Amino acid sequence: MLSIEQNLHAAIQALINSGSESPSLDAAVLMCHILDKPRSYLLTWPEKELEQEQQSRFDALIAKRASGEPVAYIVGEREFWSLPLEVSTSTLIPRADTERLVELAIDKVSLLDGDILDLGTGTGAIALALATEFPKRNVVGIDLQVEAQQLATRNAEKLKITNAHFLQGSWFSPIEASAQFACVVSNPPYIDKMDAHLAQGDVRFEPLTALVAEEKGLADLRYIAEHARHYLLDGGWLLMEHGFEQGKAVRDILQEYGYQQITTEKDYGHNDRVTLGCWS
Known part of the structure; x- marks a missing residue:
């Protein structure tokens, strides 16, 4: 299994190639979503390896983002006015x-x-x-x-x-x-x-x-x-x-x-x- 750091590096490169305007942020948000951890966790434990199920889910989410799907729809949430809001494809992303x-x-x-x-x-x-x-x-x-x-x-x-x-x-x-x-x-x-x-x-x-x-x-x-x-x-x-x-x-x-x-x-x-x- 790849570590958090290795996964983020590969994901960022894939998102750059797909034309994402914020590849580093996108990759970090999706990693945090998979791990259910804050951004600080990625910096504290970069060498931690993902489990098989986590690896599969992360790869799938990065593929979705690379295809252009908005991060907010992928994770189902977007912050607005410091409020964490559930989002769906039936509404605009705040x-x-x-x-x-x-x-x-x-x-x-x-x-x-x-x-x-x-x-x-x-x-x-x-x-x-x-x-x-x-x-x-x-x-x-x-x-x-x-x-x-x-x-x-x-x-x-x-x-x-x-x-x-x-x-x-x-x-x-x-x-x-x-x-x-x-x-x-x-x-x-x-x-x-x-x-x-x-x-x-x-x-x-x-x-x-x-x-x-x-x-x-x-x-x-x-x-x-x-x-x-x-x-x-x-x-x-x-x-x-x-x-x-x-x-x-x-x-x-x-x-x-x-x-x-x-x-x-x-x-x-x-x-x-x-x-x-x-x-x-």
Whole structure:
């Protein structure tokens, strides 16, 4: 049997050859998953040999990653806002740039009493992050896919977050017409169906229903902006994540529907990523 160090060296080389953008990290995460140990264990016991069953599982997981399958789907988990979240192929993988949406929502919600609505919640990442920051607020997450609604509910239960609740349905349809929120947040589908990026990287394995929208990616963003007005408290905020080239288009949509204080904020890579507006 090969040692941890030998396995990692071989795996890193295989992932480099396959085009992985983070071969060392990928190999380490998969090794930790197989061993059920923290990263520090790999440094402390590099000479430890894997057992036959561990070796077979590790080789299989490296082969999956080399084929392009996202690490989060392979191990079934991704951290977001310091929360370990279960993920599945029925939902998008939570990404670090979406934490920028959470930061901006925290800034706005802090100024106004009221509950929070997360549309297209997926794993529940945004809703659960905001629920931990505002434990006295009620956070509602909605997703069209029943598998996603069930996944988000499991994540809330595992994390013992009791002020986040998840419903299944299309956008605003599961909530009462009289419901009012201090903040509506969403990371909806916003990629044009002709976008070449759909055939590249991790998104090849993610559900198209969570990625692609009509009208060159703007259809769902427009729908949310139009209807969120009826569910926002006076002075409430709508925040939507979008593509890096869609900032102006989304600002124009919000202006068309009468929002005020409209701005587009950049993600950690300095790309336009979140547009927000106040309803008054």
